[in-house]
Every structure is written in structure tokens, then in C-alpha cells.
Amino acid sequence: MQLQAISNEQQATIEWLRRLGESFHTSFSVVDPHREELPVVYANDAYCAMTGYALEEIVGLPARFLGTENIDQADAADLCRAIRQGEAGTFERMICYKNRRPCWNELTLQPVFGESDVILFTIVAAKDITRRKQAEALVGLQRAMYTGIESGAPLADLLQKICDTVESFFEQGTACSILTVDRDGRFQVGAGNSLPDELLQAVKGQRADGEIGSCGAAYSRKTIVISEDISTDPLWKSLKDMVMGYGFNSCWSLPIFKSEQLVFGSFGIYFSSRHAPSPEELEFISQISPLITLAVNYREQQMEVLRLSYKDPGTDLPNRHFFLDQLQERGVVNSTGFIAFISILEYPDIIDQYGHRAGDTLIRKLGRRLGALHLSAADCTARFSGATLSFYSDVEAAGMDGALKKISEVLTEPLEVADMRLFPTVKVGVVPLAAAVQNIEEWLRSADSALSEAKKQPGEAVVFFDAEWNEHLLQEQKLAQELTPALLREEVRMYLQPKVNLSTGEVIGFEALARWYSAEYGHVSPDVFISAAERTGKIRLLEQQMLNQVLEWLRSRQDRGLCLRQVAVNISADHFFHCTFSEDMKRLVTLAGIRPELIRFELTESIGFTDFDAAIRVFCQLKQDGFACSIDDFGTGYSSLSYLQMLPVSEIKIDRSFILNLEEEGTQAIVRAIIQLAGNLKMTPVAEGIELDAQREFLLDAGCAVGQGYYFYRPLPVEEADEL
Incomplete structure (x- = not known):
């Protein structure tokens, strides 16, 4: 294609560009912005080699040659406009090379100006970014x-x-x-x-x-x-x-x-x-x-895990995990209604006389009766534990007594179990959602406490969570207020629970656990003060104190020439996502003179839901710095499978709730699935809460070689752990 006549200044510039192009290895072409079709007037050897075209085939082609028919036309117009107006910029385009194969190019526009700042040409530098x-x-x-x-x-x-x-x-x-x-x-x-x-x-x-x-x-x-x-x-x-x-x-x-x-x-x-x-x-x-x-595979695996996680295998009713997720999804924290825990007095006798299958039949029939009540559109029924049904309804306070009366009536109707006509004796513990603390876990604990009180009463009983238990909750709030000065006085001390080889019992590491003895309240439950630390924003201070005590202990053993084993430290999401977390951790181990591989950070599986991209960055930085990371309490949230494979963690800790219920076939299936998943992801499964030899043997048979729990060691004070 022949070009129209160009000015002497333009011709001189082209000659200069030709000489430059002989030694310039970056691919580029030169476009005349003054012509309507924006023709290419020159391309260097590198550009010709990249596209497969000879120079004479390229010269004269319009600027739309810089993109294929696949590109967005509005985007193409932006490129042409930038060339005409002498603007610098970067564009990504699909370029069709001579062999007809489209490739992605990054095009960088650089206008060339002559005398009086008049634009002469636009240089278009091209970089093949197809692989990127x-x-x-x-x-x-x-x-x-x-x-x-x-x-x-x-x-x-x-x-x-x-x-x-x-x-x-x-x-x-x-x-x-x-x-x-x-x-x-x-x-x-x-x-x-x-x-x-x-x-x-x-x-x-x-x-x-x-x-x-x-x-x-x-x-x-x-x-x-x-x-x-x-x-x-x-x-x-x-x-x-x-x-x-x-x-x-x-x-x-x-x-x-x-x-x-x-x-x-x-x-x-x-x-x-x-x-x-x-x-x-x-x-x-x-x-x-x-x-x-x-x-x-992931779809099939997730569907299977969902089925196992959300269904009670003995009754086919929804299980505890389903009930908890439903409460979260329905936003019950800001709603009215009640949660009831329901137990049948005759259940233990049925188990003893007719076996667990008959007990499952009893729970299944009662659960279906509850599900058929339809007190409100938000009703939810589940087998919360072996002998306990859980029920949620969002009925207004004025209708609560009537709703509970219906529950008692429908559950006390006779039914057939193992060829026996049974008249159930129903025990119900109730917590109105307007009472106590605005927290699902607290409500469930309150409903369970109310059920315990109902079981103490003769015959059928419906017990509400009352002021006495509320006083107990107020005491927990007072403990939360005492936590801050306790942290400042460093009253919260580190205990170490050994992690062991399940085959040999050999101690291979430790988990650092926080323990608080208060002069006023005595031993305070970790569930209470850790939850208080999270609510009051003191969790970072608490975890930093734990890490400092871990490093101090490791340094002491190192100075005495004793063997060093890896210690795991629990880290909250608030601390993990702090802008200086990884930097702080690296600084602390450096000051202590401890190798970072001796420290493992344990985080719950919900960490990825907070900010997945940020979590990836922090995990990768920790790994680069030499730290190890674990996913703690795995199995209590099914969505973790959607990102677990992408996190650079080396260990999965199976939640203790599964280990405590290993006698249930459904739980066994879930635990085997988690262990298999860990193996597929080349991660080490670690079982928490082992209390029985039967649990240890099951885990070994399922492929889990590491665990911890009271069967081996309780959490130990530093002095006792030092002797291991």
C-alpha cells in the first residue's frame, strides 16, 4: 500500500526511527496520526519477527491492524482517539499474526513531536502478553x-x-x-x-x-x-x-x-x-x-460433604451444623422468637432396652412432628445431639406461650417405637431471643441450661432461661471488665498441650493455650475470657503476650541446650489482618533469636471469608518468612472447601466436636472425608480432643497420625512441659 506524500520533517524522523529500530530490540511500529486511516509508516525488525509480516506488508496498513475483530469496538475507538490526539497510554489488544493465530499484545503509545510541539508520529511499542x-x-x-x-x-x-x-x-x-x-x-x-x-x-x-x-x-x-x-x-x-x-x-x-x-x-x-x-x-x-x-470432583465432593455435614445419619433429620448455619443465615441475632432444646425422658430407656436404632426412630418421628407444626415461616428443626432436638421459631413474644403449648401437645401424643406404644414425657428448655446476650452461642448455652433445669423437674416441663442465669451472664461481663487490667499485670499465663504421634505417643510439638487465674474469681474459663478479649478489642494484646511467652520458653530451652519442638499459637482474624502482623511476627522471633519454623500459627477456617485476597497475601508472607500455618477447628464450616486448596497452609486440625462424637457413623464418615481431603491437598491432619483409646485407633486406621487431647496430656504449665 502506497502512502501519500509526507513532510520533510516526517521523512527525517522516519529515517531516524529506522536507524534506531536496527538496534532497538523492543518491537514497535510507527503510525501517522494525520491520516484518516492512521496508517503504519514503519515497523522495526523485532516487530516484523514477532508478527511474521515483512515490512512492506505492514507499511500502509491502517491502525485497526493493531487489533482483531474480537476486540471491543468502543475500546478500539479509544486507541484510535489516543493516537489522533497524541496521547501516551497503554492498551491491551488481541493481534492477529500472519499465521492467523491471535495473540494478546500490550501496546504502549508514545507520541513523537516536531518543531512547535506539532505531533509527527506515534510510536506503538508492542509486547506479547499472551502467556500472561x-x-x-x-x-x-x-x-x-x-x-x-x-x-x-x-x-x-x-x-x-x-x-x-x-x-x-x-x-x-x-x-x-x-x-x-x-x-x-x-x-x-x-x-x-x-x-x-x-x-x-x-x-x-x-x-x-x-x-x-x-x-x-x-x-x-x-x-x-x-x-x-x-x-x-x-x-x-x-x-x-x-x-x-x-x-x-x-x-x-x-x-x-x-x-x-x-x-x-x-x-x-x-x-x-x-x-x-x-x-x-x-x-x-x-x-x-x-x-x-x-x-x-469438587462439586461431587462438596455435595457429599454437605450431605454428611448437614444430615443426621440415624434419623435423616437436619443436624447441629445445619441448625447453626440456619440461625446465622436468617439473622436471628436481630429478630424475635425463641430457641428451644427438647429432650424425651424415656430416650435412655429406649436405648437400653431396644438399641440405638429404636432411639433414632423415636427422635425421627418427634422431629418430623416438630417440622410439621409450621408455627412460622422461619421454623427450623434439627437433631442437635444424640438425645436433644433443637427448634427455632420467630413467633412474636405474645404468641410464644401458645407456640410452646402446641409443641408439648404434638410431642406428647403416643407413637409406636419398636412394637411398643410410647407416651413421651417431654422436657423443654427455652430462651427468648430478646433475653440474655445478643449472641447465638450464648443463646444456645442458655437453652441448654434451661433444658438441664427442666430435666430436674418431675413429669413434663417447660423451663425458660431466667434471672438467676442472667446473673451468671452478668458475672461473665464483669470478668470481661477485669480482663484488661489482668493483661496489663500479665496474669494470663501460657500452658502447653503436647501434640503427639498417635502410634508411638512421642511428643512432636505443642499448642500454646492461654490460662487465667484471677485473685477474685479464681480459674476463669478460656471460653469466657477469650470471647471477652475479642469483644473488647484486647485479643491482639492477649495473643502477643502468648507469643512472647512462647518465645521466652523456647529461648530458655535453647540456652540450656535442650531440644526444641514447634509450638502452635492461636491467632484471631482481627490480629491476622492487622497491617503489621507479619512484620511484627518476624521482628519478634528475630529479637528472641528463635528460628521462625519453630512457630506455627493456627487460624480458624473462617479466616478466608473475611478477606480472601488479603488472607492469601498474609499467608504467603508468613510462609516466605519461614513460619508454618494451620487451619484450626476444620469441619465446622463447609464453605472452607472453596478456598482451602489455595491457601499455603500445611496442617488441618479436625474440630474436637467430631472426635467427641466418633461413635456416630455419620461423624466417622465426615472425619474420614476430612482426613482424605487433607491427604489430597498434601496437608497433615491433626485430631483435637482425643480422650479415648478407641478414638486414637479409629484415627490411625483412617490415616491420621498426629493428635492431641486428654488421653495423652492435659494442657501443662511451663514447668511440667519443660520436663518432656
């Missing part, structure tokens, strides 16, 4: 899989998102498909909106073997299969006419692995042109199959 954009897309897809499944998005929509993303990195008209194989060994369509429905229907239901194009071959051979030319490839014999009739001439197919050896489908990419993948393209598409596997 692919990496960003893969990370984005991974997060989209987790968040999509978490939000309940259909799996088909998530798989289609993978297809759409891959298509965006190839030539116009590229189409992708995801085929899964059912139990009968036949193909089913998982995604493929860009392919004609007739083609998808032709493949659907076909036996998955090497006769169904390159996708069938990839599935049966368990390897990538490239059909560079469908017209001559025997794999496409049965579908060739249909596929080519829709304009597709080549196809790349990859197997989708369920596990290391098990294939459950194939991923196909269809092109109008005939070509094989470049090494870079092959590397990119090879990372797609694991993403599909991640989406499918």
Missing part, C-alpha cells in the same frame, strides 16, 4: 469454579465458562465441547454452546471409543489427540461430512481424568483452519483438562 493473559484466565477460571459451585451455579454453566474462555484465545469461529461418559460408557454433552446442536446430538449417546472422532480417541487412548485435517483423518470417518459441513476442519482433543488413571470424558477444540498446536498452545490447553476435573 492465559495464566490470568486459568486463575480466574479456577476461582470461578469454586465460587460458582459455592453459589449453587449449575455444573453445565461452569463447564461452558471454561469453553468460552478457551475459545477467546483462538481464531474467530473456534468452538469447544466437553463430553462426559456415563455409567453405560456413552458420551453425554457437558458443554458446547458454540457447536451446532445437530452435531452435539449426533455425538450424544454414542459409545465412547476411538470411532467417535478425536474426542473418542482421546478418551480411549488417555492422551491428547490432534486431528490437523479432519478430511483425511480416519478417526472422523463417521462424522466427517457433518463436521466439515459446519466449517470445522481440524480438532484438538484432550482426555479428562477423574483420577490419575480413570478418564471420565474428553475436551475438544474445533477450528475452521487446518493446523496443529504450537508448543505454547499445547501447554495452555493441557491445563484445561485439570480445571474440568477440579470442577466436577
